[in-house]
Each structure stands twice: as structure tokens, then as C-alpha cells.
Amino acid sequence: xxxxxxxxxxxxxxxxxxxxxxxxxxxxxxxxxxxxxxxxxxxxxxxxxxxxxxxxxxxxxxxxxxxxxxxxxxxxxxxxxxxxxxxxxxxxxxxxxxxxxxxxxxxxxxxxxxxxxxxxxxxxxxxxxxxxxxxxxxxxxxxxxxxxxxxxxxxxxxxxxxxxxxxxxxxxxxxxxxxxxxxxxxxxxxxxxxxxxxxxxxxxxxxxxxxxxxxxxxxxxxxxxxxxxxxxxxxxxxxxxxxxxxxxxxxxxxxxxxxxxxxxxxxxxxxxxxxxxxxxxxxxxxxxxxxxxxxxxxxxxxxxxxxxxxxxxxxxxxxxxxx
Numbered sequence: 001x002x003x004x005x006x007x008x009x010x011x012x013x014x015x016x017x018x019x020x021x022x023x024x025x026x027x028x029x030x031x032x033x034x035x036x037x038x039x040x041x042x043x044x045x046x047x048x049x050x051x052x053x054x055x056x057x058x059x060x061x062x063x064x065x066x067x068x069x070x071x072x073x074x075x076x077x078x079x080x081x082x083x084x085x086x087x088x089x090x091x092x093x094x095x096x097x098x099x100x101x102x103x104x105x106x107x108x109x110x111x112x113x114x115x116x117x118x119x120x121x122x123x124x125x126x127x128x129x130x131x132x133x134x135x136x137x138x139x140x141x142x143x144x145x146x147x148x149x150x151x152x153x154x155x156x157x158x159x160x161x162x163x164x165x166x167x168x169x170x171x172x173x174x175x176x177x178x179x180x181x182x183x184x185x186x187x188x189x190x191x192x193x194x195x196x197x198x199x200x201x202x203x204x205x206x207x208x209x210x211x212x213x214x215x216x217x218x219x220x221x222x223x224x225x226x227x228x229x230x231x232x233x234x235x236x237x238x239x240x241x242x243x244x245x246x247x248x249x250x251x252x253x254x255x256x257x258x259x260x261x262x263x264x265x266x267x268x269x270x271x272x273x274x275x276x277x278x279x280x281x282x283x284x285x286x287x288x289x290x291x292x293x294x295x296x297x298x299x300x301x302x303x304x305x306x307x308x309x310x311x312x313x314x315x316x317x318x319x320x321x322x323x
Contacts (some may be wrong), residue, residue, distance in 0.1 A: 004096045007317065008051065011103055011309035012043060013067045013194075014079030014140030017048040020310040021059075029314070032307055043084050044092055061260030061314040062090075065106030067141060069161050073101060077140045101159065101316055103309055104143035108135050108157035108263050109319065110220070110305075110312030111147055118305035119263075123282035125299035127261040130206040134258035136249060137266025137303070138198065138241075142191035146256045155319065157312075162252065163191040170247050170284060173209075177240065180205040190248045193241065196268060199223070202237035210236070219268070227275045242277040245269075246284030253298055254291060262300045265309075271301050 005025065011018040017037050020029040031054045040046035043064070051058070066302040068078045076083040090098035100291050111133060133147040144162030149155050167190045169175040181188045181201060207214045212233045217225070225234035245264070253262050262285075269276055286295045 006059050006136055007314060008047065008058060008059035008062040008064075008093070008095070009301075009313040010047065010055045010062070010064035011106060011313065012037070012064060012077075012082075013048070013103060014077065017043075017046045018307050018310060019047070020307065021054060021297040022314050029307075029310055032310065034307070037080055038081070043082050044089060047089075047093065057188060059093065059095055061097040061099075061317055062093055062095045063101065063106070063317045065101050065103035065313050065316075066311050067103045067139075067143065070100060070102055070159060072262045076150065092201070097158055097317070099313075099317055099320060101157075101313070101320070102143075102145065104135060104137065104145035104265070105157045105159045106309040106312040106316060107137070107143070107303075108145040108312065109155070110134070111135065111263060111306040111314045112155060113311055113315070114303065114305055114308060118303065118308070119301040120304050122264075122278045122300045122302060123285070124296050125261070127299050128259040131259035132256045133260040134249070134252045134256050134262040135265060136245075136252055136262075137264055138194040138196075138245065138268040139266035140196055142189075142194045142198070143266060144252065146252075146258065147260070149260075157316075163194070164189045165248075166190075167193060167244065168251075170243070170287065172173075174240070174243070177202070177205045180208050190244070193244050194248060194268075198270070199237060199241055202240050203233055206233040206236040206240070220271075223272055223275060227273075238272065238275050239280065241268075241272075242281045245285050246281035247287075249281075249300065250288055250295055253285070253295060259298055262298060263303055264300065265303045270304060 007022040009020045019033045021031045066306045073086050086100045130149050135145045142163030146158040167188050169178050196219045203222045222234045225231040226238040286292050
């Protein structure tokens, strides 16, 4: 595998493109940039715009985390109009190695390097050293990954599309809400409610259930109204968001046996601030019948670091074998 420096590092979601530069092994990330994806027509244009703006030498290697499934050379974003060929991107950038991975795989790779000041604990529990770790995060979509540690201490990040699993209700209110969403969308995935547009879906369905007049609100408007306690449909939407996130996180912890802890990434939960009902999240996380005590022992954290997936992208170049 190539360890070539300097490195171009990218973390590309459905809304923002994040870039950084790493000049040498162990060097801190430099020239971190966050721009709207809509400012560029393609991933290549976004990358070359970043490189042109920083100037200097060309990169020898690149690792880019992208918010979609990686199933071959042709990459098509799930929540964006962008698409590209990995081989063509490597040639266009002129790098020795171009590694393209899922954005939450990159985020998972960063977890061992995060400090206590870059995490906010929710609930109790104690991580079991060497046990599997779970990761999920609502943003433009819902990212899901995990981290497995070998007996020799080597970490392997999972690459999957767990955000698109079918969402399950935990009570009558959630059953009614999912009935409303199925009437609109057919299949209701976890991402359908645990994302920026998901918060809007929760608000719209809550208006239906409460008999409220539907207003044209975006996720930030819903959060603001919930904070000000000025709209009961917005308050219910945010409460349901915490409830569903706890339910999905608990399911993921059980599936992976994530006694090493569960991490919440993405941009939505940190922006919700105090309106995010951490107690409700944790309650629903643990409410799994006979396995409540198993889940009560698992710690959960919100990632507060600003651009951790870029660090994970660099670690991926070291740890993931070249194809």
C-alpha cells in the first residue's frame, strides 16, 4: 500500500465538501476547508478548486470519503447529483493512489484518535476494550458504520448502508406516524426520519396527527420553534427524532455486539443542542426487553470534533490495503 505524502483528504456529504492537506507522517491536518457541494458541478471540480486555492505542490496520494455505497469504480451519490469514476479521478488528480471509501467508514477510522474533549457522553456505561464499536449519524442522510479490532490491535471499519434499513415503531404514536409516512413514501427507512429532511418529514407527519396547519419549515426552522416551545408539532418532531435515534442506535449496538460503545456523528445532533432529549434517546436505546441490562452497560457519545472524518481518511490510507 502507498503511504505517499503529501496527501489530499476529503469528506464529501450531500451538502458540504470538506478538504484538508497533510504534508508528512504524523503531521497535523492543514488548510481545512468546508464549502457547499452546490458551489461545484462535480467532485473533480471541488477537489481542483481546493488545490488551486491552497497552491503549492501536488498531492502524491488522496483519500476521499463519500456519502454513498462503494460497489465498484463508478460512484453515484445517494443525496447529490454528483457521480464519478475512481480511476478517472486518480488520473485527473495525478496521484499515485486514490482511495475512495464511504464517508462513515472514514469517520469510523478516526474514532481511536478522538480525545475526551471531542466527545460528549450520553448516559452511563463503560466501554469494553477491544470490543466492537458502533457508529451512526444523522446529517443530509443517515450514515452507519462500525469498528472491529483484531486480537493484535488492528482496526477495521465496516462499510455498509445501514441508514436504509426499515424503521420500526416502539409505541402507538410511532406506529401512527409511520403509517402517515408510508402513505407518502412507501418504504420508510431509518434515514427517512433521521436526517435533515427526516426532521421535516417528522414535522409534516406530526401536523397530520395533531391536526395542525402545515407550514413550509426547514429543519433549522423546526429546531428553532422547538427551542422556543412555540409549536407543538415541532416539539413532537424533535422528540420523535431523539426517540427513533435511540431505537436505531440500540438495534445497531445489539447487531454488532458493540460493547466498545456507540458513537453519534453527523451534523444534526450537535446543532439540536439542548432541544435534543438525551434522556429519551438513552431510554429508547436501552428499551430492548430482556437485553436492557446489556445495553445499559454500553456507553454512548456524541462526536463534537469539527472534521474528524478527514483524520480518518488519512488513517485509512495507512490501514486499508490497496486494491
